[in-house]
Amino acid sequence: MLDMIIRGGPVMIPLLLCSVLMLAVSLERLFYLLRCRVDTEDLMDDIKLALQQGKILEAMQIAKKTRGPVAAVLAAGIAHYDKDKEHIRERLEEVAHEEVFRMERRLGTLDVMVTIAPLLGLLGTVTGIIKSFQVIAAVGGLEEPLAVSVGIAEALITTAVGLVIAIPGMLVYSYLTSLIDRQVVDINKRSSELLAILEARGDI
16 A cells, blocks of 8 residues: 555645545534434424424424424424514524535535545646656666656556545535435425414414
8 A cells, every 4th residue: 555655656645635534524424414314204293293282392392302404493493483474484594504504514625525636646647657758758768668667657546546536535425415405305395394384373
């Protein structure tokens, strides 16, 4: 491994930094988003039952003790149950935007790592080929194939490493964004249900 890093040349340093940063962000976001997943169907049923029985405080506690963005949005809506429908809707949207921002945090960094890793690999390819041509020019031909192979190895290694970083990074990024999209759909659905429940109660 160390030998490959040395043979890959100086471009291997930023590539390794990219891989470490990408791994750290991926694991942190994956852990956070998977913890956000709860059965919102059961959550909504419990809140609906409490609200229909007039137990506003209980409904609030149910939402607050449940983790995840959907519960946070519902708690914000219940807290303003005595306001008009437009006010509650605005509060739901405001908290929903905050929760989406929390879920998308650091995804931009992951996207940048996925984008620049193959570019750094390409840079290593170019510098490796340049090194090979410099050797050829210095020795006046291909009489020293071993010396030429050093530059070619650098070119191939950095390209491979860049792709090895970018491909799984793109898969993780796609998976994380799909988790966020599902949460956003759930937030919108449960927010509409909460408004309907409050309206049926005559609160709004």
